Amino acid sequence: MGPPDKGMKGKFHPEQEELIKILKVPACYQCKRCTNGCPVTFAMDLYPDQVIRRVGMGQLDKVLTCRTIWICSSCETCTTRCPNEVDIAGVMDFLKELAIEAGIEPPEPRTLAFHESFLKEIQKRGRVFEGGLMQRYMLKSGDLFAKLRDGSIWDDVSMGIRLMKKGRLPLLPERIKDRKEIRELMQK
Ligand code: SF4
Ligand code: SF4
Numbered sequence: 001m002g003p004p005d006k007g008m009k010g011k012f013h014p015e016q017e018e019l020i021k022i023l024k025v026p027a028c029y030q031c032k033r034c035t036n037g038c039p040v041t042f043a044m045d046l047y048p049d050q051v052i053r054r055v056g057m058g059q060l061d062k063v064l065t066c067r068t069i070w071i072c073s074s075c076e077t078c079t080t081r082c083p084n085e086v087d088i089a090g091v092m093d094f095l096k097e098l099a100i101e102a103g104i105e106p107p108e109p110r111t112l113a114f115h116e117s118f119l120k121e122i123q124k125r126g127r128v129f130e131g132g133l134m135q136r137y138m139l140k141s142g143d144l145f146a147k148l149r150d151g152s153i154w155d156d157v158s159m160g161i162r163l164m165k166k167g168r169l170p171l172l173p174e175r176i177k178d179r180k181e182i183r184e185l186m187q188k
Contacts, residue, residue: 068092
């Protein structure tokens with residue numbers, strides 16, 4: 001798709017504009033239901049409704065450099081709550097990808113490690129397998145070695161065992177149909 005215009009002052013490219021329409025950004029009427037339901041607004045510098053507003057106005061410099069896109073945990077609460085079916089979580093992912101392409105460093109490198117691990121997991125299995133995601137993330141972020149060094153890995157192992165006993169952490173990934181289709185979609 002290509003990075004946005006150099007200096008980030010320009011408008012989105014026509015194909016990016018098209019995606020913004022598919023994500024239904026123009027339908028936003030600023031009711032703020034997305035922001036009111038978001039569990040991590042306390043750490044954001046722009047609220048989800050403000051991000052959508054700025055995307056609608058083509059303010060690339062504001063949205064690609066804000067912390068919000070990296071704080072977003074892709075929980076999709078906002079998308080579910082939106083009365084106009086604006087895919088706010090999808091917009092956040094789209095902006096993350098644009099920021100990466102434009103070479104903008106995320107404020108917290110571990111967030112990028114998580115984002116990339118999450119996408120890889122979807123690409124490989126068609127859905128997230130928590131065990132696989134954690135392995136990828138721990139290796140990518142360097143947390144595995146840090147935790148091995150300070151011994152805190154055993155706290156994680158113990159929590160993992162407790163979650164497994166409660167049936168909250170599956171041992172094996174579920175297989176889904178049409179993985180090839182998802183892979184092709186993600187490449188696109
Ligand atoms: S919930 Fe939907 S319509 Fe309301 S502010 Fe958020 S994106 Fe806009
Ligand atoms: S997907 Fe992101 S912006 Fe939306 S509610 Fe979840 S954390 Fe907030």
